[in-house]
């Protein structure tokens with residue numbers, strides 16, 4: 001497969017696993033939106049999509065919308081400014097932090113980071129629903145097939161997110177390479193607690209990788225592993241949560257981190273394609289294509305079917 005084909009596949013897959021990443025997908029979700037019928041409404045479907053929201057309207061709540069990057073869900077009034085409300089409620093949302101895509105030139109890495117965030121949130125919501133099946137399971141109402149499917153999914157999910165737990169990260173430091181002094185268990189425990197797992201090479205036992213952000217680094221024994229993680233990868237989800245001890249996590253925080261690992265795993269090979277692309281002149285064409293997808297089309301027609 002040529003690099004160009006890989007790039008096209010990458011875009012396609014990002015779009016599929018990150019629903020509502022594009023302006024067009026968000027805009028399409030507001031078809032027949034109530035405030036669009038009023039010419040002066042500030043809170044139009046265009047303004048909402050532009051501010052990052054997609055419609056979660058129900059009969060009871062026809063003007064609710066949600067951000068696919070941070071899960072903020074609001075019910076909007078006619079004169080609300082969706083961008084200002086988004087900014088005020090979630091200043092740290094990845095979408096808010098980049099500024100409106102139309103006003104900014106986004107780099108390929110920024111767009112892919114947004115797509116990964118969107119995919120993480122989508123997976124989180126899927127898993128959240130699945131765990132609800134266990135909580136609310138009632139054999140008189142639900143079929144056993146639903147529970148069996150949820151169990152299978154939960155096992156698969158747990159297996160693919162083992163590195164969530166410091167003890168499991170610690171177990172990755174399995175030294176079989178001879179000729180090097182093995183670091184003491186207390187050093188390895190400190191590494192695991194700071195989010196790192198082994199990426200040991202023949203040259204160094206202290207080469208490590210973070211399963212949450214894929215940062216890779218080679219430490220010396222005297223480094224402060226947690227402080228270095230914060231310095232190297234301030235955007236890493238594990239770093240941003242700032243609770244290295246699992247016991248301090250809420251259920252939601254734990255689930256979000258677990259989902260992050262599973263999404264990062266899925267995209268590991270694609271990250272490599274991305275690294276290659278950055279050294280290639282094709283990158284400009286690709287970035288342009290992705291930027292167009294993120295921004296509002298120049299000629300916007302209401303209720304277009306995208």
Ligand SMILES: [Zn+2]
Pocket residue numbers: 052067068069070071072086090093094095096
């Ligand atoms: Zn948001």
Ligand SMILES: [Zn+2]
Pocket residue numbers: 195210211212213214215229233236237238239
């Ligand atoms: Zn990290």
